[in-house]
Amino acid sequence: MTTQLITPTQSAYAYPLLIKHLLNTPLIYSPDQEIVYRDCFRYDYKTLGKRIKQLASMLKAQGVKPGDTIAVMDWDSHRYLECFFAVPMMGAVLHTVNIRLTSEQLIYTINHAEDDIILVNEEFLPLLESVKDRFETVKKVIVLSDKGAIPASSIEFSGEYEALVSDAVPEYTFPDFDENTMATTFYTTGTTGLPKGVFFSHRQIVLHTYGVMAGLTAYKSQANISSADVYMPMTPMFHVHAWGMPYLMTLLGAKQVYPGRYEPETLLKLIVGEQVTYSHCVPTIMNMLITSPSIKDVDLKGWKVIIGGSALSKGLCKEALGHGINLFTGYGMSETCPILTLSNLKPHMLEWGEDEQVEIRCKTGLPIPEVQLEVVDVEGNPVAHDGQTPGEVVTRTPWLTQGYVKSGEQSEELWKDGWLHTGDIGVIDQEGYLRITDRLKDVIKTGGEWISSLELEDIISQHEAVNEVAVVGITDEKWGERPMAMVVLKEEFQGKISEKDIQEFCMTFVEKGQIPKYGVPGKIVLDAVIPKTSVGKISKKDIRGTYGENLN
Structure with missing residues (x-):
């Protein structure tokens, strides 16, 4: 097929899709909006922009160059949000480390990702100390402390995060580079073998941000969000960029609340005290909150929560709705950046009764814009969208990992026939809703x-x-x-x-x-x-x- 390609003007600027551009709009529209970390930190977006530059200046002074890999081991915090931007904006790679890995898995991921610098919360020092003698590429370690002090440790630190950032020059010019530059990497633990590394480019993260924004803001449903929402993640920031939501909520200029360690009483206190209206979590976290004695004294009406990671059961959904929580499902994987679908109610469903709505809220959902999704048989042929005929869920979007780090055979298996294979079995109904019926290995x-x-x-x-x-x-x-x-x-x-x-x-x-x-x-x-x-x-x-x- 012959198409007509555009020949650009010689002096025209080819605008790359880079993470740094996600900051432009909120710094204009919402410079005074708040970002909160527990009861420890509270500052505005102007300060966020300044601290991102200071963090980049600090890392450069520590020897960080484009292409280097910076690992972070922290609870959900303002520090993590700063790293989400500063590290990839420098042209370096952000490695979000799963803090719940075993020591053997941890050292494998550190060495496999070829981490150059590790930023580590002092609470995780015992874990890091247990593997420090096996570092292969790590040159420096910087400690993160809510107290602002350097704790005693067998690790030699290059300094404490807050002190280093505060002393750094608040000026840094973030360069332009190819939008396909690697921005982030992290490791997904499977049922067998060693963790597998996935990676995402600036282009993929920016497109995922806009795709999710369209899915959550553009369609009339029970789940609309906007810049007026107050956001608090309850999915770890090391897990698929906290589902990409910190990038989206920063772009929107919304108030953001970071809770640190997940403790039921603290989460509920922050929800009420900071007037949180939007979160996301796995079913076990929601169940933990609903069964907490503290919930009896809390008004949760108007709180929108996306459930992902595991299936949302009708029982849990009804319990949450009974507390006034607007609960619904999202779906994706580590390999998909992650969001593919959201269980948005279509306009004609908004007047349905609770039981009818629960059926939709617990489905895997409708593909968000730019997601091509199919259910196929063993020969790779699409099956009927009748809500009954099952097959494997396969997908194509601009933001899927293009493979596993240093693992060609597994990458080819993931991308068999040019579709990313999720390993999930599902059905699609006549309304277009996907419902995952099981994992291939769990049937x-x-x-x-x-x-x-x-x-x-x-x-x-x-x-x-x-x-x-x-x-x-x-x-x-x-x-x-x-x-x-x-x-x-x-x-x-x-x-x-x-x-x-x-x-x-x-x-x-x-x-x-x-x-x-x-x-x-x-x-x-x-x-x-x-x-x-x-x-x-x-x-x-x-x-x-x-x-x-x-x-x-």
């Missing part, structure tokens, strides 16, 4: 038939006594696999509910024709502690490892 095959662990979790979550549930397939001599459920009961029901009660509740869905009889869990473990991953998701790998024996 339960019993008696030759497939059962969705997510569907069983959703059903069990609706029992009035259930606080949290996880379902996995366990080896069974007769059936190949059978479902097993781990159930955490609400405090007032503990000791009053039996395994049989849960099974009988599941049978009511068998009678309605929603699940087959063999979908009722053959084993139910009550009030066990459900293991979680480093980012708060249910760890089905660990459950299978513990309960992998036969049910018979």
Whole structure:
């Protein structure tokens, strides 16, 4: 095909999509808006702009050059927000380190990413000290302290963050460079093997920011946000850039509140005291807040929260709505920057009753602008959008990681046939909503038939006594696999509910024709502690490892 290419004027400027340009608008529109870190720091956007320049000046004085990699180990803070901008704006790479990794995983990611400098919160020093003798590329370590002091440590520090930034020159000219320059990297922990590194360019982060902005602001729905919202993340900033939301909320010039360590009482206090209206988190964090005794004294009406990372059950959704929380689902992966879909209600659904809306709020959602998403069969052919025919979810957008760091074979597997393969099984209905029915590795095959662990979790979550549930397939001599459920009961029901009660509740869905009889869990473990991953998701790998024996 022959197309007509534009020949630019010789003196025309090719404007690159760079993270630094996301700061232009808020510094004009909202220079006096606040950024808050717990009860420790409070400053305006003018100060944010100044401190970003000071941080860049400080890092340059420490020897940082374009192409170097700067690792950050911190709680959600104003410091992290400054790093989100200053490091990539210098042409360096920001490595957001998962602070919940094991020591072996940590040193692997530090060396694999070839970190040059590490900025570390003093609370994580014991972890870093345990691996410091195995650094391969690290040249300097800078400590982050809310107290502004350098703690005793076996690590030799180049200084304390706040002191170094405060003393730095507040002038720095951020250069132009190719928009495809790597901006960030981080590591995703899979079910097997070592963590895999993903990476994103300036262009991808800028386009993701605008795509998410369109998805959350341009369409009439229950979920609209604007510059008038007060934002507080409850997803770690090391996890896929806190879903990219700090970039978006900075672009909008909204008030931002960073809570540090996630503690229920602190989160609720900040929500009320700072009048937070918009957040995002995994289901376990929302469940932690809803079950906190402190919630009884808090008015949460008008608080919009996106749930991601794991499926939003109808039970949790109804509990949250009962507290006035405007809860809905978002979907994506570490490899997708991350947001692909949002469960926005279409205008004709806004007048629906709660039960009808819950059905939509708990779906995986509609693709946001610039996301091409399909469900395909084993041969890669799209299946019918009838809400019934399942297949693997594959996607294309401008902001997908182009591969795994130093891992060509895994990268090719991720990008088979030119589509990014999510490893999720789902269906798309006639309204265009995606619903993830399971992970490929979590589907339960019993008696030759497939059962969705997510569907069983959703059903069990609706029992009035259930606080949290996880379902996995366990080896069974007769059936190949059978479902097993781990159930955490609400405090007032503990000791009053039996395994049989849960099974009988599941049978009511068998009678309605929603699940087959063999979908009722053959084993139910009550009030066990459900293991979680480093980012708060249910760890089905660990459950299978513990309960992998036969049910018979």
